[in-house]
Amino acid sequence: GNSVTQMEGPVTLSEEAFLTINCTYTATGYPSLFWYVQYPGEGLQLLLKATKADDKGSNKGFEATYRKETTSFHLEKGSVQVSDSAVYFCARSGSSNTGNQFYFGTGTSLTVIP
Amino acid sequence: GAVVSQHPSWVICKSGTSVKIECRSLDFQATTMFWYRQFPKQSLMLMATSNEGSKATYEQGVEKDKFLINHASLTLSTLTVTSAHPEDSSFYICSARGGLEQFFGPGTRLTVL
Numbered sequence: 001g002n003s004v005t006q007m008e009g010p011v012t013l014s015e016e017a018f019l020t021i022n023c024t025y026t027a028t029g030y031p032s033l034f035w036y037v038q039y040p041g042e043g044l045q046l047l048l049k050a051t052k053a054d055d056k057g058s059n060k061g062f063e064a065t066y067r068k069e070t071t072s073f074h075l076e077k078g079s080v081q082v083s084d085s086a087v088y089f090c091a092r093s094g095s096s097n098t099g100n101q102f103y104f105g106t107g108t109s110l111t112v113i114p
Numbered sequence: 115g116a117v118v119s120q121h122p123s124w125v126i127c128k129s130g131t132s133v134k135i136e137c138r139s140l141d142f143q144a145t146t147m148f149w150y151r152q153f154p155k156q157s158l159m160l161m162a163t164s165n166e167g168s169k170a171t172y173e174q175g176v177e178k179d180k181f182l183i184n185h186a187s188l189t190l191s192t193l194t195v196t197s198a199h200p201e202d203s204s205f206y207i208c209s210a211r212g213g214l215e216q217f218f219g220p221g222t223r224l225t226v227l
Binding site for chain 1 (some may be wrong): 120148153156157158160163201207214215217218219220221223
């Protein structure tokens with residue numbers, strides 16, 4: 001099948017805490033993997049991506065490594081800030097025979113408290 | 115990076131009326147655009163794939179006569195919610211494919227009274 005499973009939230013952390021949001025995927029072939037962030041009342045913004053195994057995507061202090069052996073793409077940040085409060089979506093690309101659509105996880109809501 | 119715009123950003127309408135939402139790719143051409151629906155605190159649900167110059171491909175359970183999609187050019191796709199009802203109230207998001215990535219519009223919040 002083609003699916004993305006990510007850690008359910010909500011997640012509440014104190015400022016400067018370490019963040020991990022787990023994401024695993026199932027796919028035939030080797031999809032590209034993405035993390036998107038959605039701030040309240042806004043659309044999705046690409047946070048980071050990785051297009052092949054062992055690639056590490058990084059942006060704004062967030063990182064995720066494409067692990068083919070565990071079919072995972074966990075999101076991490078060493079020290080979260082209040083401004084990181086948002087919903088995070090893990091996603092994978094499809095293939096040409098699925099119209100190149102994206103498959104999204106259910107989203108993980110993160111709240112960072114001062 | 116590539117930019118996708120949506121218009122309007124929010125709309126309130128009466129039950130029974132139709133609402134058109136536009137999705138534009140501003141600095142690239144998109145042969146394929148996607149329309150998603152997002153309910154509060156839930157993930158994105160793909161409604162349909164919009165193909166330039168041909169009919170849209172709808173996901174199972176999505177009524178094509180209710181959600182009309184037109185992809186008239188390489189930079190514009192429209193979603194028309196016909197005879198809207200309160201249960202159609204939702205956040206509608208479009209995306210356009212550019213290379214390996216999808217670029218998302220900011221979303222349109224539809225409220226049907």
